[in-house]
Amino acid sequence: MSAGKANLFDFDRRALEAFFTGMGEKPFRAAQVMRWIHQLGEPDFMRMTDLATSLRQRLLAETDLAVPKVVSDKVATDGTRKMLLQLADGNCIETVFIPETERGTLCISSQVGCTLNCSFCMTARQGYNRNLTVAEIIGQIWQAARLLNHTHDKRVISNVVLMGMGEPLLNFDNVVTAIDLMLDDLAYGLSKRRITLSTAGLVPGIDRLSQKCDISLAVSLHATTDDIRDQLVPINKKYPIAELLAACRRYIDASSPQNRKVTFEYVMLKGVNDSEKDAKRLINLMSQVPSKINLIPFNTFPGTSYECSSRDTVERFRDKLGSAGFVTVIRKTRGDDIDAACGQLAGRVMDRTRRSTTTLAPAL
């Protein structure tokens, strides 16, 4: 990518229309170009046959079509596929595709590293480098679509979850523009139910998001008391559980009927948050917000002192919540043989000061 040139992957439909108007072209060129790049996966202006040759040449000279490069692509025994993508500055991020019978879910990253320092998450160990651009967020879908032979008519990727590396609400504007593209029929045409943003609980960000789009919201709750949550998800010190639940209620009030539940994520940590008392307190918290819950068996990584709760404990926890009337799913751990499971994404961060590279994923 050359400095100074506009990268057309950074633009949603409105921005692209404004860009073409600024070039002295008709705004409908935006629709044509979007279809080429996002629906047809065409990275070469010269093959965009419904544009005049002079416009193609001008686009080639004056703009860029740049997305992250796929540098590794691994398939786990259960079919989960982990892609390592390299950004123009040398940093790497990870994107994971999870095939299921009824759907195919792509888990994408929103930042290089993360600032939030959750104590049980591997991404936290690598520190924070920067926000991803729109092109780097949407480019993960573009690259995955190519590798998976996803087309507009044969949709292999049916769902997108912003649950990879980073806190999406701390990269708000770029994430919202990328979501616009995911929803746009000229790009990926996903329905808003099929896009889920997962947050560690940034209250102002949840409120801002509710004004912009009503995609599905997942919240990493992970604890039932502020004391424990402060240790697991330190942002809780700023936005404690009661404030977080109030923001979830406001989000639900602002969204359209089909999205009227927040998903709480709850990582099962032996001896930390998995007692009978926790289950009771969780039932009490969940009765305050229309919600369902995903119990996530803790995925271990080198250097952590946390352990996953026993299978029995997880099942008992689920049964307790279930018998209190809450939809409770134990999330299957997928792709752990290639370190593609929740909390195991590490990518590769260039240290900005020492120019060295931190690599945490053992498989890399």
Ligand code: SAH
């Ligand atoms: N920052 C966002 C999205 C990234 S994490 C958030 O916090 O929600 C995606 C999910 O994986 C979160 O629920 C996170 O808490 C969970 N997670 C992180 N590390 C994990 C681990 N080691 N085992 C299981 N789940 C983990």
